Amino acid sequence: MIQNITLRSHVGADGQLHLNVPTNLTETDLEITVLIRPVMEDRRPPEKFSEWWSKQLAKFPDAADKAAERDLRYEYLAGHYQL
Numbered sequence: 001m002i003q004n005i006t007l008r009s010h011v012g013a014d015g016q017l018h019l020n021v022p023t024n025l026t027e028t029d030l031e032i033t034v035l036i037r038p039v040m041e042d043r044r045p046p047e048k049f050s051e052w053w054s055k056q057l058a059k060f061p062d063a064a065d066k067a068a069e070r071d072l073r074y075e076y077l078a079g080h081y082q083l
Contacts, residue, residue: 008039050078 003023011017017036 005021007019007021009017009019019034023030
């Protein structure tokens with residue numbers, strides 16, 4: 001049985017990571033795989049191009065009036081490249 005456990009820990013000034021991993025196993029050999037990934041403060045996904053583009057258009061005074069008129073090139077890119 002493979003079990004996936006996600007833990008959060010803190011690395012001290014000594015640079016050593018100490019883990020206490022709870023298991024329900026006893027008296028057995030285990031193979032352990034460790035993936036080290038720094039915790040990002042902002043866990044939101046990156047901004048999509050379409051969201052960035054909308055913000056850029058909003059900077060122009062007449063962009064709000066033309067919000068219904070989408071640039072066909074943008075629609076093509078968004079549809080084909082999942083922007």
